[in-house]
Every structure is written in structure tokens, then in C-alpha cells.
Amino acid sequence: MTGAIELAQVSVVRSGARLLDGIDWTVREGERWIVLGPNGAGKTTLMQIAGAAGHPTSGTASILGQQLGTVDVFELRTRIGHTSLTVADQIPPAESVRDAVLSAAHGVTGRWREEYDGIDTAQADQIIGELGIAHLAQRTFGTLSEGERKRVLIARALMTDPEMIVLDEPAAGLDLGxxxxxxxxxxxxxxxxxxxxxxxxTHHVEEIPPGFTHVLLLREGRVVAQGPIPTTLTAANLTATFGTELELSVSEGRYSARRVRYGRRAAR
Structure with missing residues (x-):
């Protein structure tokens, strides 16, 4: 099976700094991956390659079966969904949530004179319902909270029927609720x-939704560990990733981590 992402010895060097160093990573159809690491780990650079928005300095990168450097990346990017503040800033504040999602079918961020058929509107309503934001459908985008906006952006990304969606720290800046x-x-x-x-x-294990299947842990541009979440997301791997001794707990599919108390560390 062809991977959605296939990286082989990918390195990225910019201004003399090595941002990624020899990354091997394969993401297959049907998988849901978490990329976890501290600031400066190389997560954003890795997502630029995964989203066909950047090229490796060395190594090979194939995205959705297309090798970067040999294909039209502008066409390839249309097959990948993104959620970004750039898109949010382009949506008119007076646009309804339903129209903000629906307009993605034509690649615009504000309804004008384009026409939509019943399939488009049914799809928009289905996606809005599945993401639990049907109650926001008639609200205007400008009245939404930051968390509500981010869920609308995910719905909008789904509207284009992408083969892959890259979610770069979607929970950043959100309150607990x-x-x-x-x-x-x-x-x-x-x-x-x-x-x-x-x-x-993400930076935080608390933000990992149940149902995600795999995790890639990065530190200083290198892979610490990768694989299925149940066997790869461990206290030892988190400690190696974040450079401080951590303990990990899980309850009903949700993870939490905290630093090991000094007394317990001294007793080991």
C-alpha cells in the first residue's frame, strides 16, 4: 500500500541550522497520527513537508504518492486539507458558519455569485453535524469564540474532500472547555x-483525541520514537523527548503527563 506520507532520510538545513535530521516516516491510509515534541523540535518544518509547502534539503519525500521535487506542488496541495489562522483571517466576519464551510467547495472565503447544488449543501450540513457545530450554523463567523472558529475551519477543510488533513496545534490558545x-x-x-x-x-498529551492510532515523537529535529500509541507513548519516551523526567497516565483513552516528584526521583 502506498503511504500518504513517505519520508526517507529527510533532512532540512536552513541558514546553517539543521531543522530536521534523517527523518524516516511512513503514514498509511486509515491511520491517524500525533506528532509530539517540545518547541524547536522541528514539528512545523516537518508539517511543511507533509503539506507539500516545503522541500527537504536531502533525502526523499513522497506525499500522496507524489515525490516532492518532481511534481506540481500547487496541484498536490489541493489534495491536502489545512487549518490555519490565515484562512480564518480571510473569512468575512458577517459570513454565516454554514456559508463559511460551504464556500470551500469553490475555494473562496466569502460567498459572492457562485452557485451550489444540493450535493454541496447536503455535504456541508453533514460535516457541520458530525463535528458537533450544527447549533452554530446560522451564527456569523465574527461572533464565534476561538475554539468555535477552529472547529469551523476543520469543517471547511473537510468540505474539499481532501485525502489528508494536517492539523498544526489546533488547540493552541484555547481554554479548557x-x-x-x-x-x-x-x-x-x-x-x-x-x-x-x-x-x-501538539505539545501536550492531554490534547490527543481518542481514536488516533500512531505517534511520532521529535526532539531537536530527530525521531525519538514512532509507532502505535499504546506501545510508543510511554513515560520513558516522553522523558527522552522533553528532556525532563515525566510520568504518564491514561484514563478512558485520554492521556496526562506530569513531572516526577523529586522525592520519588530520589528514591529510584
Whole structure:
């Protein structure tokens, strides 16, 4: 099976700094990946390659079966969904949530004179419902909270029927309630067998939605560990990734981590 992402010995060097160093990583259809690491780990650079927005300095990178450097990346990017502040800033504040999602079918961020058929509107309504934001459908985008906006952006990304969605720190800046709403929406998305490949970047294990299957841990541009979450997301791997001794707990599919208390560390 061809991987959605296939990286072989990928390195990125900019201004003399090595941002990624020999990354081997394969993401297959049906998988839902978490990319986890501290600031400066190389997560953003890795997502630029995964989203066909950057090229490796060395190594090979194939995205959705197309090798970077040999294909039209502008065409390739249309097959990948993104959620970004750039898109949010382009949506007119007076646009309804339903229209903000629907207009993605024509690649615009504000309805004008374009026409939509029944299939488009039915799809928009279905996606809005599945992400748990049907109650926001008639609200204007400018009145939404930050957490509500981020769920609308995910719905908008799904509207284009992408083969992969890259979610770069979608919970950043959210309060606890908004984060939990977002995690719930992503859990619903991850459980849908027809959903595209999902790659979610985060600093925090608490933001990992149930239903995600694999994790890639990065530190200083290198892979610390990667594989299925149950066997790869361990206290030892987290400690190596974040450079401080951590303990990990899990309850009903949700993870939490904290630093090992000094007394317990001294007793080891």
C-alpha cells in the first residue's frame, strides 16, 4: 500500500541550522497520527513537508504518492486539507458558519455569485453535524469564540474532500472547555472510517483525541520514537523527548503527563 506520507532520510538545513535530521516516516491510509515534541523540535518544518509547502534539503519525500521535487506542488496541495489562522483571517466576519464551510467547495472565503447544488449543501450540513457545530450554523463567523472558529475551519477543510488533513496545534490558545470541545470533535472525526488521513501536531498529551492510532515523537529535529500509541507513548519516551523526567497516565483513552516528584526521583 502506498503511504500518504513517505519520508526517507529527510533532512532540512536552513541558514546553517539543521531543522530536521534523517527523518524516516511512513503514514498509511486509515491511520491517524500525533506528532509530539517540545518547541524547536522541528514539528512545523516537518508539517511543511507533509503539506507539500516545503522541500527537504536531502533525502526523499513522497506525499500522496507524489515525490516532492518532481511534481506540481500547487496541484498536490489541493489534495491536502489545512487549518490555519490565515484562512480564518480571510473569512468575512458577517459570513454565516454554514456559508463559511460551504464556500470551500469553490475555494473562496466569502460567498459572492457562485452557485451550489444540493450535493454541496447536503455535504456541508453533514460535516457541520458530525463535528458537533450544527447549533452554530446560522451564527456569523465574527461572533464565534476561538475554539468555535477552529472547529469551523476543520469543517471547511473537510468540505474539499481532501485525502489528508494536517492539523498544526489546533488547540493552541484555547481554554479548557474549548479544548475539550475540539478534542471531542476530533475524536468523532478519527472514528469515521471514511475520514481522510489525519496528522495532528501538539505539545501536550492531554490534547490527543481518542481514536488516533500512531505517534511520532521529535526532539531537536530527530525521531525519538514512532509507532502505535499504546506501545510508543510511554513515560520513558516522553522523558527522552522533553528532556525532563515525566510520568504518564491514561484514563478512558485520554492521556496526562506530569513531572516526577523529586522525592520519588530520589528514591529510584
Amino acid at each position: 474549548a479544548r475539550e470541545d475540539l478534542v471531542s470533535s476530533l475524536q468523532n472525526l478519527a472514528s469515521d472510517e471514511s475520514a481522510p488521513v489525519l496528522v495532528l501536531v
